[in-house]
Amino acid sequence: MAKxxxxxxxxxxxxxxxxxxFPVATASNDSxxxxxxxxxxxxxxxETILIADNFLNKTRDNILANSNxxxxxxxxxxxxxxxxxxxxxxxxxxxxDHVQEWVVDELPRExxxxxxxxxxxxxxxxxx
Numbered sequence: 127m128a129k130x131x132x133x134x135x136x137x138x139x140x141x142x143x144x145x146x147x148f149p150v151a152t153a154s155n156d157s158x159x160x161x162x163x164x165x166x167x168x169x170x171x172x173e174t175i176l177i178a179d180n181f182l183n184k185t186r187d188n189i190l191a192n193s194n195x196x197x198x199x200x201x202x203x204x205x206x207x208x209x210x211x212x213x214x215x216x217x218x219x220x221x222x223d224h225v226q227e228w229v230v231d232e233l234p235r236e237x238x239x240x241x242x243x244x245x246x247x248x249x250x251x252x253x254x
Contacts, residue, residue: 128243128254129172134209137201138169150177150197152188152213160184166229167197170221170240177239178225179215186237189213195241207253210245 130138141148147163154160162185166178175197179186189195196210216222221238229235246253 127173128211128245130169130209130243130246131253133201133204133248134199134207134246134253135169135172137199137204137207138167140201141199142168148197148199150185150195152185152195153192154188155191160188164197166225173243175209175211175241175243176221176224177213177241178229178233178235179237179239180229180234182236182239185239186215189215189239195239205249208247209241209243210247211241211243213239213241215239 147165148167149161150164151159151161162182164177166180168176170176193212193214195213196208198206198208200206216238221240225235225238
């Protein structure tokens with residue numbers, strides 16, 4: 127497991143505050159790539175990202191078949207960051223309950239996608 131550097135957490139927080147969506151990439155077992163814009167994404171701690179599953183049909187199917195996931199966030203001064211890791215989908219427990227409270231009532235709140243951070247890049251430079 128890797129730890130999110132503070133500069134990456136700061137970039138994520140800026141994007142959240144601007145209500146920006148994060149491009150999240152997954153792949154099927156057949157190596158078919160999928161990228162979806164995700165609004166409900168946030169760090170839980172230095173090693174864990176929480177993503178709310180609402181309208182994530184292909185993303186959901188891919189995570190259930192292949193746990194590899196990555197997302198990108200842009201820092202206007204420092205460039206783009208890419209966070210890579212493994213994800214699991216939870217339909218009960220603390221993270222699922224958090225999604226139920228976090229996501230607005232108008233949207234489905236089907237599950238919590240919990241990503242464990244494994245690698246972090248700034249452009250081509252591996253940070254951890």
